[in-house]
Amino acid sequence: MKKSIITLSLAAVLGFGSITVGMPIEKASAANKLNDLNSQKEKINQQRSGVESKLNDTDKKISENQGEQQSVQSEIERLDKAISDALAKIEEKNQEIADTKKEIEKLEAEIEILVERIKKRNELLKDRARNYQETGGMVSYIDVLMGAQSFGDFVERVGAVATIVEADQDILKAHQADKDELEKKQNQVKEELASLEKMRAELEGMKKSLNAQKAEKDKLLASLKHEEEEMHAHKLELAEENEILAAQEAALQKAIKLEQERQAEAARQAELARQKAAAEAAKKSSSSAGSSSSSDSGSSSSPQVSAPSVSSGAWTRPAAGRLSSGFGSRSLGEHFGVDIAAGGTVPIVAAADGVVIRSYYSSSYGNAIFIAHSVGGQTYTTVYAHMRSRSVGxxxxxxxxxxxGIMGNTGQSYGQHLHFELHRGSWNAGKTNAINPIGIVPL
Ligand SMILES: [Zn+2]
Incomplete structure (x- = not known):
């Protein structure tokens, strides 16, 4: 709506300018000035859509990065689960191994008891056999046999002796069998233990590899996060750039409006002067009307709104102080402005008539003000940075x-000074329009 009105009125002014080829030069140059403002606005529009698409690109990259982060995160979750599974299994195996070891110990104790028992029994049997020989025990056996009253009785007595010997032998055999059984069982349990220990080693290996995989994913996630942070920072820079461009567009629209009003007022004044001159010419009826008209308009004491001309008079020094750093390359890199340093409370003033594009705090510029100017048909942008305070919006x-505002030391500044930039045309992030103010602005 607003835009269409401006376009219409601009068209009217331009149309007026083009049909008045034979009219005074000021009118044609005024039309040119509006033309220039309009083309500046177009340029800013283009820059803005460039920034807009960069912002979109960055947003896309950020969401891609976030998608990647999510998939890495779920990979990490999967690995975490696998690791805790492995840990649980290892814990289980540890328990089984401990149980098996206890069983082995128990079996070993049982075997030891049996071995001891067999040993004692053997000794007992040996002692008994020795006793038979030494004390005539064997004789007693023979006596027992010899004392038989009949053959039947003898057979019975032989059987009894054999039974006693056999019983001893059976006990020994049983003991031996028990011992063999226990040893067999012990071997089985030992095999079981070996297999458990092998499984545990495998699980430990798996855990190690899972941990390594997780560490890698953690590293990847950290680098993705760092990348995302950088993209956010870049986005912030683009957003700041976009805001300045948007503000610049608005300031230029206002400058166009002011220029239209100034032209209308100038036309009104010119008409008044022409009428006055005509009346005076009629009264005096002296020399040519044209020359009297021009001399009258020059000497008139009424408030004349003169178009800004390309002259040193259009600019003024923005602050008092010494020029501490000039324009151009220096050790810290390209310097896109000049520095004026002074101590105390130093007022900062607008270097020329204009419209404030932006008055804000920037992490690099500190308290900063951007102003759009229209001088002699050329637009300029001035930047005032590191101010202590700002007094215009x-x-x-x-x-x-x-x-x-007042000179300060805010943002990326080392010592109180004014960083002053002059751009021919509009400001842009690349600062490609920055020019040396010396020779234009009296410094
Ligand atoms: Zn500087």
Whole structure:
């Protein structure tokens, strides 16, 4: 809506300019000035859509990065689960191994008891056999046999002796069998233990590899996060750039409006002067009307709104102080402005008439003000940085020499100074329009 009105009125002004080829030069140049403002606005529009698409690209990259982070995160979750599974299994195996070891110990104790028992029994049997020989025990056996009253009785007695011997032998055999059984069982359990220990070793290996995989994923996630942070920072820079461009567009629209009003007022004044001159010419009826008209308009004491001309008079020094750093390359890199340093409370003033594009705090510029100017048909942008305070707001109209703030040391600044930039045309992030103010602005 607003835009269409401006376009219409611009068209009217332009149309007026083009049909008045034979009219005074000021009118044609005024039309050119509006033309220039309009083309500046177009350029800013293009830059803005460039920034807009960069912002979109960055947003896309951020969401891609976030998607990647999510998949890495779920990989990490999967690995975490696998690791805790492995740990649980290892714990289980540890328990089984401990149980098996206890069983082996128990079996060993049982075997030891049996071995001891067999040993004692053997000794007992040996002692008994020795006793038979030494004390005539064997004789007693023979006596027992010899004492038989009949053959039947003898057989019975032999059987009894054999039974006693056999019983001893059976006990020994049983003991031996028990011992063999226990040893067999012990071997089985030992095999079981070996297999458990092998499984545990495998699980430990698996855990180690899972941990290594997880460490790698953690590293990847950290690098993705770092990348995302950088993209956010880049986005912030683009957003700041976009805001300045948007504000610049608004300031230029305002400058166009002011220029239209100034032209209308100038036309009104010119008409008044022409009428006055015509009346005077009729009264005096002297020399040519044309020359009297021009001399009258020059000597008139009424408030004349003169078009800004390309002259040193259009600019003024923005602050008092010494020039501490010039324009161009220096050790810290390209310097896109000049520095004016002074101590105490130093007022900063607008270097020319204009419209405040932006008045804000920037992490690099500190308290900063951007002003759009239209001088002699050329647009300029001035930047005032590191201020202690700002006294004008965005969109405000300022006049040459009007105080806009106080010199300071805010943002990326080392010592109180004013960092002053002059751009021919509009400001852009690459600062490709920055020019040396010396020779234009009296410094
Ligand atoms: Zn500087």
């Amino acid at each position: 965005s969109g405000q109209t300022v006049s040459k020499g009007q105080q806009i």
